[in-house]
Amino acid sequence: MTVTEAPRDVVEAPAGPALSAPPTGLAAVVGSGDPRTVGRLFIGTSLLFLLMAGVVAILVGFERVDLSGFEVLDSDIVRQLFTLQSIAAVFLGVLPLLIGLATAVVPLQVGASTVAFPRASAAAYWTFLASGGVVLAAYALDGGPFGGDAEAVSLFVAAFIALLVALAVATVSVVTTVLTLRAPGMTLRRTPLFSWSMVVGGTVWLLTLPVLAAVMLLVYLDLQYGQQFLGGSDGVYDRIAWVFWQPTLYVVAVPALGIVADIVPVFAHRRHHRHAAAMGLIGLFGALSFGAWAQIGFSVDGQSNPTDWLYDGVWIAVGFLALLPVVGLLGLWAATLARGRVRLGTPLILALFAGLLIGGGVAAGAVTVIEEVDVVTTTWASGQELLVVAGTLVAAAAGLAFWAPKLYGKLLPDGLVRLGATLLALGAGVAAVAYGVAGLYDQPRAIAASLDGVSEIDTVETLNLVAAVGLVAAVVGGLAIVAALAAPVRRRTVADDPWDGHTLEWATSSPPPVGNFAAVPEVTSEAPLYDARYAGASAGPAESTEAPA
């Protein structure tokens, strides 16, 4: 018997029935499990939800300008919109935005051909879209927290649980991708920092979202059977609001730190200063952000709401300790930039804005836990929430600008993104400071709360006007970012690695082909492309001070 051998690549495929053409148009989107498609769907949808949340925040902001009464909207509607702004910003906006970015970028960063569970990711997106739509529809039907229609309130709670499940499923897919599908040689120690931050943040999300889902299930059953815990829809928001308080609030910002940490060294033309330390600090920040223990408790009579953790030792300690990793990371980024050759590109500018906003938010949190200052129930906490959420959004915008060649096959219009993110950062910053100062005058956080303790009403109203104008600027900035994403491609092609990137996503084409990589790359450090670029040279633009990984 004669055996002939031929290289696999020249063997012709056996004749057979022709394969059906891959779907195009809407069918390609609806039926796609491609992580880039699913990621872009998450990103696009969450940006639209975020714009809506921004408009709601503006309405609520202008409602505060005249504290003598409700001038813009009806008092019941204002209370509902007050809850919607935070729920939409975090659960319909920031979290899915980060999940979308991670779904598209993480497989590229770790050298995988796709996410771990592509169909689960796609199913999570469609569930997110449907449940998010029902959440908004429930609000429109006078449901939602403080809603007057009992059935619509129950509908809101049920849809919100489905939303949480969708976010958790998508998170499992991303985290599993990093843990199991890394390229040969890529140990966890060599994992890019955004992917690492998704492991940290995603794990804490997976410990937090189920807690919220369980509480909401109890709320749902309570609304359906007897109303023993809550006494109707008025107590629903208290069971969700702990997510917007520290330390749980910080969990949304964990991936943002990873985005900044991936952008800074690329634009410094240098390895990340003490990469392992940065990983540790992101991990510490994530661990400190687990705050499901700090929520309003249930009571049998439905009247008393135990919050014995407030001003307790652990809560105070976490408030201060959370500063450490953020300050440490800011220091590492400053050292990276100081020792490198900085190119002031748009992603870097946005990343620095994001780092400062998040740092400001965590610093405000350290003030919040001081009992003598007594600002935990005031708009100081609103300002803190705004800083952390806006900082995360600006980081996401930086990530979109940075990874646009891989996500969209184009570079985003530089000026528009820079203008948009600057407006977003400055507008949110101004609004946060104004709310913070108003909080020092004892303006309550809850919009319908009594104003008896408020001193200097005129000053507070002026601050509220400044905050509302800041929110308008932030939303206009968000619109500019969306416009930049939607802008047509100016050039036919974009370079595979327009930034001189350090990590694996820049080793493939822009946009990446199906399967991401023609050959699975071997990884020997946390910055393999940086190494490859300067291999053989006597010295790179900035020598690493670290031992090889």
Add this chain to the structure above:
Amino acid sequence: MAASSADIEVFAGAPAAEPPRPRVLLVGSALASGAAAMVVLTLVAVYARMRADVIASGQRWLPEDVNVQLSPGNMGMVTLLMSAVTVAWAVYSLRNDDRVHAYLAFGLSILLGVAYIPTVAYGWQQLGVGITSSTQALLIFTITGLHVAMTGVGLAFLAVMAFRALGGQLTGRAAEGASAAALYWFVTVAVYGVVWYAITITK
């Protein structure tokens, strides 16, 4: 006998050994199991906290008309513990290519898992009150009902892996799938251990 250089040369052109398969399903199941456990454990924590608060105020926790019997809870616990053993048996058999034992172990596991559900239903019947009667009853029904749902997911997972084993997919990946299902099942049993202690034992 030591291999000669000629023997080694035969393998020189052979393709490299496949890298170990990533344990995607196992890790994904571990994350999902942890998340599912957090849902039930959160409600157990609410139950324990409220119970402690009520007892600390000098009142009785369970109302007179709520009757939490030991027998259904204990039977459920024993049933699930036995199922944990049979699930481990199934995975061990699959890894050792022992199909007959694997089928038997999967069958027993599913049988025991299904048998657990009537014990819970019997416990509900013996409780003597409805879900709307009190806060305590609402919590007990919610926690145990949620655990039944968690068990149902585990049974479906086990059934899928059992059918894959029946279909002869006893490759490394299928064995990993069985390990993933077993991991989820072990978490389900462990969570029931907490539920059983909180509700059946301490009441």
